Amino acid sequence: xxxxxxxxxxxxxxxxxxxxxxxxxxxxxxxxxxxxxxxxxxxxxxxxxxxxxxxxxxxxxxxxxxxxxxxxxxxxxxxxxxxxxxxxxxxxxxxxxxxxxxxxxxxxxxxxxxxxxxxxxxxxxxxxxxxxxxxxxxxxxxxxxxxxxxxxxxxxxxxxxxxxxxxxxxxxxxxxxxxxxxxxxxxxxxxxxxxxxxxxxxxxxxxxxxxxxxxxxxxxxxxxxxxxxxxxxxxxxxxxxxxxxxxxxxxxxxxxxxxxxxxxxxxxxxxxxxxxxxxxxxxxxxxxxxxxxxxxxxxxxxxxxxxxxxxxxxxxxxxxxxxxxxxxxxxxxxxxxxxxxxxxxx
Amino acid sequence: xxxxxxxxxxxxxxxxxxxxxxxxxxxxxxxxxxxxxxxxxxxxxxxxxxxxxxxxxxxxxxxxxxxxxxxxxxxxxxxxxxxxxxxxxxxxxxxxxxxxxxxxxxxxxxxxxxxxxxxxxxxxxxxxxxxxxxxxxxxxxxxxxxxxxxxxxxxxxxxxxxxxxxxxxxxxxxxxxxxxxxxxxxxxxxxxxxxxxxxxxxxxxxxxxxxxxxxxxxxxxxxxxxxxxxxxxxxxxxxxxxxxxxxxxxxxxxxxxxxxxxxxxxxxxxxxxxxxxxxxxxxxxxxxxxxxxxxxxxxxxxxxxxxxxxxx
Numbered sequence: 234x235x236x237x238x239x240x241x242x243x244x245x246x247x248x249x250x251x252x253x254x255x256x257x258x259x260x261x262x263x264x265x266x267x268x269x270x271x272x273x274x275x276x277x278x279x280x281x282x283x284x285x286x287x288x289x290x291x292x293x294x295x296x297x298x299x300x301x302x303x304x305x306x307x308x309x310x311x312x313x314x315x316x317x318x319x320x321x322x323x324x325x326x327x328x329x330x331x332x333x334x335x336x337x338x339x340x341x342x343x344x345x346x347x348x349x350x351x352x353x354x355x356x357x358x359x360x361x362x363x364x365x366x367x368x369x370x371x372x373x374x375x376x377x378x379x380x381x382x383x384x385x386x387x388x389x390x391x392x393x394x395x396x397x398x399x400x401x402x403x404x405x406x407x408x409x410x411x412x413x414x415x416x417x418x419x420x421x422x423x424x425x426x427x428x429x430x431x432x433x434x435x436x437x438x439x440x441x442x443x444x445x446x447x448x449x450x451x452x453x454x455x456x457x458x459x460x461x462x463x464x465x466x467x468x469x470x471x472x473x474x475x476x477x478x479x480x481x482x483x484x485x486x487x488x489x490x491x492x493x494x495x496x497x498x499x500x501x502x503x504x505x506x507x508x509x510x511x512x513x514x515x516x517x518x519x520x521x522x523x524x525x526x527x528x529x530x531x532x533x534x535x536x537x538x539x540x541x542x543x544x545x546x547x548x549x550x551x552x553x554x555x556x557x558x559x560x561x562x563x564x565x566x567x568x569x570x571x572x573x574x575x576x577x578x579x
Numbered sequence: 580x581x582x583x584x585x586x587x588x589x590x591x592x593x594x595x596x597x598x599x600x601x602x603x604x605x606x607x608x609x610x611x612x613x614x615x616x617x618x619x620x621x622x623x624x625x626x627x628x629x630x631x632x633x634x635x636x637x638x639x640x641x642x643x644x645x646x647x648x649x650x651x652x653x654x655x656x657x658x659x660x661x662x663x664x665x666x667x668x669x670x671x672x673x674x675x676x677x678x679x680x681x682x683x684x685x686x687x688x689x690x691x692x693x694x695x696x697x698x699x700x701x702x703x704x705x706x707x708x709x710x711x712x713x714x715x716x717x718x719x720x721x722x723x724x725x726x727x728x729x730x731x732x733x734x735x736x737x738x739x740x741x742x743x744x745x746x747x748x749x750x751x752x753x754x755x756x757x758x759x760x761x762x763x764x765x766x767x768x769x770x771x772x773x774x775x776x777x778x779x780x781x782x783x784x785x786x787x788x789x790x791x792x793x794x795x796x797x798x799x800x801x802x803x804x805x806x807x808x809x810x811x812x813x814x815x816x817x818x819x820x821x822x823x824x825x826x827x828x829x830x831x832x833x834x835x836x837x838x839x840x841x842x843x844x845x846x847x848x849x850x851x852x853x854x855x856x857x858x859x860x861x862x863x864x865x866x867x868x869x870x871x872x873x874x875x876x877x878x879x880x881x882x883x884x885x886x887x888x889x890x891x
Contacts (some may be wrong), residue, residue, distance in 0.1 A: 457838065476841050507766045572842060
């Protein structure tokens with residue numbers, strides 16, 4: 234993997250003001266995004282994964298502010314950008330986003346062609362027939378056959394999977410460097426999901442993209458991600474290469490996420506489920522945020538927030554279990570031989 | 580599953596159409612299956628395949644245009660008597676897909692859960708009604724003080740539990756679960772699936788479990804039917820289906836299951852089902868039992884091919 238850093242997040246903190254109460258959505262995240270890699274950010278709803286990527290595009294809601302840290306991209310600190318005008322140079326042109334629900338992210342009153350052309354005219358400076366030709370070729374690229382004719386159709390004439398392809402076409406039409414996919418397949422069927430993931434993978438090579446996938450389903454990212462970051466309560470608790478996170482997970486939360494996948498379920502036995510609920514981010518969290526739900530928690534987990542421990546140069550996790558003084562705790566049996574479990578299953 | 584037991588629900592040659600003559604759309608075309616008492620029957624297909632329409636016909640929301648639905652041997656589609664209608668409303672309950680959309684935002688949990696009780700003519704006193712609500716909430720793992728709260732105060736998983744409590748309070752025999760977990764987070768999915776499995780054990784419920792994801796259905800179902808464009812293409816016991824999928828569409832669905840294993844995933848070939856691959860111009864496909872309990876839709880040459888797969 235090429236190690237050139239394209240986007241660098243340092244000590245990022247994001248707070249939301251909700252009717253006078255302060256919600257601590259991102260609690261000090263540092264992250265380097267390498268050029269041409271695909272990074273998957275995995276976590277439960279409310280873990281702050283969407284908020285994190287929204288800061289890259291200046292899309293935080295009005296009551297949210299970056300209170301600390303910086304986001305370095307191309308020599309600029311994105312966290313300092315204020316006006317919409319400044320953001321327009323980044324948004325779409327440099328960093329583009331594919332949203333979760335293709336039913337709501339397209340304008341139902343405009344034709345598909347118009348919506349793709351709009352992005353092309355804005356960002357590439359092409360006009361009229363040229364823009365239309367470019368739009369048609371991009372639509373072909375995302376797997377919409379007969380693009381010339383389908384450009385004149387409206388979103389309601391497309392199926393969910395096709396609509397998501399159009400959304401991807403619009404995002405790619407701006408020739409961005411970074412493509413953020415926020416749960417790109419959650420609203421889609423399994424068969425369509427596999428096709429869309431393959432398409433994103435192909436486009437990444439073709440357009441030289443760096444991609445960020447956001448998802449709550451670890452099962453989905455095994456195929457597409459080079460690196461995986463696991464988020465919990467506004468913090469990255471484990472990050473490493475795809476194989477490292479799947480075959481050698483170290484954080485108890487990653488263990489829990491993997492064990493609860495229905496693919497690993499055995500009929501007649503209970504599926505593993507994570508007890509309790511994610512912590513309240515309005516209050517200050519002492520120690521490890523996952524400790525109250527972790528049956529294997531150590532005493533120190535409730536007192537002191539663990540630092541990152543390196544497992545390998547590319548793999549680190551935020552858990553006291555990796556401290557040399559910690560007792561030996563083995564991951565749950567079901568994920569210890571993940572490869573064998575899965576191949577025995579299907 | 581013993582073969583002798585009488586089926587709880589039988590669907591015979593069910594056809595559901597929408598629209599009038601000129602723009603007729605056949606959503607479900609000649610579907611037949613039966614569900615035994617106490618089993619979980621999985622119905623899997625992509626969106627638009629008619630799986631939800633079947634569920635809605637059974638609960639009598641969509642009128643049927645052909646075929647029969649028998650519940651305990653009694654015909655329940657078409658015109659039925661008032662008493663039977665009332666009885667069925669209680670006995671067959673439904674759990675919906677999106678817990679954000681299926682609960683009345685303006686009603687308290689207390690009312691949401693007990694709304695069915697008001698309408699089934701059981702004439703409970705206020706105290707009895709409260710007790711029923713308490714019991715239903717405790718059964719699904721919620722606290723009884725939640726009754727005085729509004730739906731927006733709950734997380735997705737808790738809301739789905741409220742949806743389940745609402746179905747349970749009617750003391751049904753048969754529950755249609757229409758994609759009950761596809762709108763939930765993975766970690767919450769496990770909780771809801773476990774709850775459904777536990778309730779089935781405790782109360783002897785029968786489920787029709789509708790989903791688009793085979794991996795989820797596998798964990799909970801005894802038998803699985805695969806539906807494509809309104810037609811059943813394969814039906815078998817769960818492990819039989821996973822071990823020896825015959826119909827190409829079933830295989831495409833199986834291949835689409837994302838595996839939590841990078842090595843296996845990266846070598847996987849994507850299998851796309853193309854209905855054009857069947858040559859049904861001369862030889863029409865038939866619904867045929869190819870081995871005990873394993874049905875598949877195929878014509879004669881395909882059946883021979885499938886038999887070879889089963890032998891080899």
